Amino acid sequence: MEKFKQLRSTAIPLDIENIDTDQIIPARFLKATDKKGFGDNVFRDWRYDKNGNVNDSFILNNKEYGGSILVAGNNFGCGSSREHAAWALAGYGFKVIVSSYFADIFKGNSLNNGLLPVQVSEIFLKKVMQLLKNDPKTEIEVDLETQTISVIGTGLSETFEIDPYKKMCMLNGYDDIDFLLSKQEKIEAFELNNL
Amino acid sequence: MKKTLFDKVWDAHVVDSIKDGPQVLYIDKHLIHEVTSPQAFQELEERGIPVLRPGQIIATADHNTPTVNQHLPVKDTLSRKQLKQLSANCKKNGITLYELGHKYNGIVHVIAPELGFTQPGMTIVCGDSHTSTHGAFGAIAFGIGTSQVAQVFASQCLLLKKPKKMRITVNGKLKKGVLPKDIILYIISQIGTNAGTGYFCEYAGEVFEDMSMEGRMTVCNMSIEMGARGGMIAPDETTFSYIKGRKFAPKGKDFEAKVAYWKTLSTDKDAVLDKEYSFNASAIEPMLTYGTNPGMGIKISENIPILNDRSFTKALDYMGFEAGESLLEKSINYVFIGSCTNSRIEDFRIAANFIKGKQKAEHVTAWLVPGSKQVEAQIVEEGLQDIFEAAGFQLRQPGCSACLAMNEDKIPQGEYCVSTSNRNFEGRQGQGARTLLASPLVAAATAIEGKIIDITKHLN
Numbered sequence: 262m263e264k265f266k267q268l269r270s271t272a273i274p275l276d277i278e279n280i281d282t283d284q285i286i287p288a289r290f291l292k293a294t295d296k297k298g299f300g301d302n303v304f305r306d307w308r309y310d311k312n313g314n315v316n317d318s319f320i321l322n323n324k325e326y327g328g329s330i331l332v333a334g335n336n337f338g339c340g341s342s343r344e345h346a347a348w349a350l351a352g353y354g355f356k357v358i359v360s361s362y363f364a365d366i367f368k369g370n371s372l373n374n375g376l377l378p379v380q381v382s383e384i385f386l387k388k389v390m391q392l393l394k395n396d397p398k399t400e401i402e403v404d405l406e407t408q409t410i411s412v413i414g415t416g417l418s419e420t421f422e423i424d425p426y427k428k429m430c431m432l433n434g435y436d437d438i439d440f441l442l443s444k445q446e447k448i449e450a451f452e453l454n455n456l
Numbered sequence: 457m458k459k460t461l462f463d464k465v466w467d468a469h470v471v472d473s474i475k476d477g478p479q480v481l482y483i484d485k486h487l488i489h490e491v492t493s494p495q496a497f498q499e500l501e502e503r504g505i506p507v508l509r510p511g512q513i514i515a516t517a518d519h520n521t522p523t524v525n526q527h528l529p530v531k532d533t534l535s536r537k538q539l540k541q542l543s544a545n546c547k548k549n550g551i552t553l554y555e556l557g558h559k560y561n562g563i564v565h566v567i568a569p570e571l572g573f574t575q576p577g578m579t580i581v582c583g584d585s586h587t588s589t590h591g592a593f594g595a596i597a598f599g600i601g602t603s604q605v606a607q608v609f610a611s612q613c614l615l616l617k618k619p620k621k622m623r624i625t626v627n628g629k630l631k632k633g634v635l636p637k638d639i640i641l642y643i644i645s646q647i648g649t650n651a652g653t654g655y656f657c658e659y660a661g662e663v664f665e666d667m668s669m670e671g672r673m674t675v676c677n678m679s680i681e682m683g684a685r686g687g688m689i690a691p692d693e694t695t696f697s698y699i700k701g702r703k704f705a706p707k708g709k710d711f712e713a714k715v716a717y718w719k720t721l722s723t724d725k726d727a728v729l730d731k732e733y734s735f736n737a738s739a740i741e742p743m744l745t746y747g748t749n750p751g752m753g754i755k756i757s758e759n760i761p762i763l764n765d766r767s768f769t770k771a772l773d774y775m776g777f778e779a780g781e782s783l784l785e786k787s788i789n790y791v792f793i794g795s796c797t798n799s800r801i802e803d804f805r806i807a808a809n810f811i812k813g814k815q816k817a818e819h820v821t822a823w824l825v826p827g828s829k830q831v832e833a834q835i836v837e838e839g840l841q842d843i844f845e846a847a848g849f850q851l852r853q854p855g856c857s858a859c860l861a862m863n864e865d866k867i868p869q870g871e872y873c874v875s876t877s878n879r880n881f882e883g884r885q886g887q888g889a890r891t892l893l894a895s896p897l898v899a900a901a902t903a904i905e906g907k908i909i910d911i912t913k914h915l916n
Contacts, residue, residue: 278767279649279749283881288860292520292534294494294541306883311869334767336650339683339749340881341860342585343492344601365619365653365685366585366599373603424617426477436603438505441611444472444480448613451471451482 263375264434268356269402269413271328274393275320280333281340282367286349288341299345300352325397329356332389332401336360337378338367347374357403359410361386372427373436379403379410385419392417405431458724461690462621462656465596465721469579471613478615484578486513486608487564488551490520490542491862492583496606497545507549507609514573515546515553518563520862523825523852526556535863560703562828562854565589565796569673570830572702576691576718581608586796586878587686588679592672593699594691594721596656599680619685620730622655623723626663628737633915635806636671637798637876637895639663640678641743645753647733652684655731658723659689663737669698670802677797678878681750690722742911744783745880745893747771752880756783756898757910774882775890776870783892783908790873791822791903792885795859798876798896799827801834807900808840816848817906823865824849825857849903861886874902 290302307319315322331350337360338346347370350358358371359379371378381389392399392412400413405428411418423431430436441448459467472480493515500507507513520535530536539556546553554560560567565586568574576594581587583605590597600614607614624643657679664672672689679687696715699705706714741755748771754760760772762779772779793799793807804826816822824844826832832854835841841851858865859877866886867873873891876899877884880891894902901911 276766277770281749281879281881283860283879283884287883287887288519288862291491291862292532292538294538295498296495306887311887336653336683339649340585340680340879342583342599342601344495344583344603347601362650362653364650364683366601370601370603373601424477426474426615437607437615438499438503438610441480441607441613441615442505444611444613447472447480448482448611452612455468455482 262430262434262436265356265375265377265405265431267402267404267406268329269400270330271326271398272330272332272359272393272401273320273326273328274390275331275333276390278334279336279339282338282343282346283340285338285346286343291343291345296348298352299349300354303349303353329354330359330401330403331355331357332359332386332393334360335383336362336364339364342366344370344374347371347376351376359386359389372431375431375434377403377405377431379421381410381419381421385417388417458727460621460723460727460729461594461658461688461721462596463727465577465579465594466618468577478617480613481579481616482613483581483608484512485573485580487568487580487582487587488513488515488605489564489582489584490517490538492602493545493605494538494541495602496609497549499606500609505610507551509612510550512612513551514568515542515551516561516564516567517542517556519856519860521556521855522863523855523857523865526853532863559829562826562831563796563799563856565673565677566799566827566831569593569669570702570828572699572705575699575705575714576695577721581614585680586677588684589673589677589796591676591679591686591688592669593695594688594718596686596688598686619656620654621658622652622684622731622733623658623660623729625661625732625734626659626737627661628663630663630737631741631912633742633897633911634740635895635897636667636674638743639740640675641745641750641753641893642740643735644678644682644751645743646735647682649681649749649751650683652679652682655684657684657687659687660723664689665692668802669694670800673800674797678750681878691718742895742898744898744908745891746775746777746783748774748880748882750878750880750893753893756908757912784910786872786908788872788874788902788907789819789821790867790871791820791899792825792858792873792875792877793896793899794823794825794827794857795877796827796856797878799825799831801831803876803896804831804835804840805838807896808843810897810900811847811849811904812843814847814904816903820903820906822849822903823852823858825852826854828854858885860884861889867891874899874908
């Protein structure tokens with residue numbers, strides 16, 4: 262897993278609530294047996310119409326907007342557990358997702374793929390969304406070490422929560438498998454006593 | 457300290473705790489399918505890690521399988537490749553697989569309970585969010601991502617922070633025609649799609665105590681639609697008699713010993729939960745969703761609400777409905793009875809009971825998709841297939857089918873489908889398809905009438 266410490270980038274405001282993982286990556290693209298290529302189809306049915314024509318009104322197709330931070334409405338990533346959603350977002354180039362609420366499974370999947378979910382207050386989210394709508398050049402800085410998200414040049418800043426263990430993993434690029442394997446003796450002892 | 461059902465099962469599975477961090481939770485049973493497992497096998501192979509406990513895993517092919525001509529090679533190249541990959545991975549790692557055509561094949565959340573693989577007090581995971589279904593047996597069961605599938609392969613454990621606990625109590629007498637699906641759709645419409653995020657939910661009260669295992673599974677299945685990782689119902693005599701005699705169920709004295717333990721798995725009287733909701737059963741009526749998340753539900757006789765909210769407007773635009781209008785009399789061309797929510801024998805009995813002696817509306821395409829080969833066999837054995845065929849319905853072969861439209865079973869662009877599945881998200885049943893979630897009874901009635909009717913007026 263890639264390390265994550267700090268990021269400064271422009272951002273894309275996706276002002277829609279309850280974005281489910283079926284929207285992030287529709288089921289018909291889940292037939293692959295590896296993790297590659299999902300970025301091409303992220304938000305497929307919002308980016309393109311049924312005939313494959315680009316939907317100009319969708320924010321990802323707006324050339325004024327770009328960057329590796331996605332700012333999305335409340336309750337992001339609900340629905341299906343498909344980790345393909347995290348692979349698709351990361352594959353497209355996002356490194357941070359900002360929302361006021363994340364669904365549990367999506368949050369875990371993102372963290373397991375070096376994609377940082379930053380949960381902010383409703384008020385902060387509203388302000389950032391507005392700043393981005395007003396000016397696509399608005400830059401956001403996310404610092405994992407200090408758990409801070411700031412909008413450059415505006416004084417707008419907030420701290421965010423992250424599980425200390427997961428923070429350590431993100432900062433160092435570790436994943437859970439190595440940690441769990443280091444517990445093998447305890448796991449076997451548990452099995453002996455309980456199964 | 458007083459404990460909840462959830463505490464009792466969770467605490468019995470903690471292998472280790474990290475200071476200020478997650479716990480190492482032991483996983484008893486792991487269910488896998490073709491879509492969310494290949495990358496996990498690949499990960500392990502690349503790192504040279506073996507599958508630790510293959511005997512605690514069962515696999516099935518369900519998400520990406522055709523529901524007709526299952527004896528023939530799968531037509532879609534990518535689907536065929538994905539299914540082959542599952543077979544190869546299971547063979548290589550010594551994992552039991554019920555592949556397409558096997559007498560135990562079917563939807564993962566239908567087959568594990570019917571084989572007795574799902575038991576009270578267990579921890580059960582699967583790379584599928586509807587794993588919450590198995591909580592109906594008093595198990596801690598939840599969906600996981602593919603990275604976690606790899607973790608369980610490698611260590612039979614997961615690193616998790618203990619979720620908070622909530623309880624939903626429903627007491628009182630249900631009205632006629634109100635099914636478990638209506639109860640859960642009603643609950644979600646009342647508390648919203650993220651009321652359960654960060655929680656494990658216990659369902660308690662007379663209504664769940666009186667419910668069949670099939671009904672309990674329908675309720676627990678949709679826990680994830682209110683954001684809860686899992687749902688649970690305390691095991692009781694209904695649970696024990698369901699399990700008894702099934703393939704993987706403990707036998708003889710072992711069974712008696714297990715039952716004695718399972719009986720201890722209920723929430724202590726004075727245990728404290730982090731959040732509680734309570735509903736009166738008599739307030740619930742047959743439900744229908746009108747929007748693009750499962751929380752956008754109304755009583756079938758009610759009008760769509762009028763809200764000044766962008767997400768609400770966006771959903772209504774997608775669905776082609778007006779705020780404030782009634783759904784009654786809307787013409788419907790597609791009906792789907794199936795999915796891990798409502799594809800068990802009881803669901804088909806309910807549908808058959810309504811359909812018997814009637815004819816399907818000519819313009820309706822109705823797909824009846826059993827949850828497993830065993831359900832399919834039972835439908836035939838009980839004579840339900842004859843009822844369906846006489847009424848103009850076609851029984852298809854088992855699988856997830858039009859619930860997520862990964863195979864050919866897709867609802868066309870712009871069409872409405874009254875569906876017994878669990879999600880009405882945009883495009884869930886096919887690009888541009890419009891889903892209205894309902895019970896098997898409402899779905900059956902829609903197929904007969906060809907339009908949405910107030911089912912309560914058609915009973916008695």
